[in-house]
Amino acid sequence: MLANAILIAMALIILALVLNIWRVVIGPDITDRILALDTLYINAIALLVLLGIHMTSAAYFEAALLIAMIGFIGTTALCKYLLRGDIIE
Amino acid sequence: MLDIIISIFLILGAGFALVGSIGLLRLPDFYTRLHGPTKATTLGLGALLIASMIYFSSRGEVSLHELLVTLFLFMTAPVSAHLLAKAALHLRIRSEVDLPKDEQSKP
DSSP states (O other): OHHHHHHHHHHHHHHHHHHHHHHHHHOSSHHHHHHHHHHHHHHHHHHHHHHHHHHTOTTHHHHHHHHHHHHHHHHHHHHHHHHHSOSOO | OHHHHHHHHHHHHHHHHHHHHHHHHHSSSHHHHTHIIIIIIHHHHHHHHHHHHHHHHTTSSOOOTHHHHHHHHHHHHHHHHHHHHHHHHHHTOOOSSOOOOOSTTOO
8 A cells, every 4th residue: 555655646747857857958048957957856856755765764864854945045045146147246 | 544545645646746736837937937946846755754753653663764855855945936036036037927126236
């Protein structure tokens, strides 16, 4: 029951990742691509959490936390660059 | 019993993440596209983390460090969405309706 649910959830998340990459490829503007990359890292965290449940290992949460922090910093830096032409003023 | 609850949360979370990504792909312009991922995907990840919290708590000691990821994401998702909307207004990205005036980029 639980193993099947994890597999189905993984399939759904991987489909979501493929859709995000498709938006990164076709995105007409630079902000669309940044938004797609933002969604991509959130879905990657979801996949890591699912892997942590699947393998019954708590080590995946540190990776999830690191990806959350670095993804947020990346999105913020790109947006600041678009807004100001500089990241750290 | 606990398996059923965890499975429901897992499918719900993955479904919400997929709905957010479909919204990202299908909606017509950038400002509507901003809605899908920043709400639905964050909610989906919250449901997945609740499922993980129940699962690891049912195996012995109480596990609460998923709350860190949840709190961090729920705080940072609106901030990044706000920054993206500001950048798009600054660059005058094409929109289906008229945009409000950008107060900051006045000469």
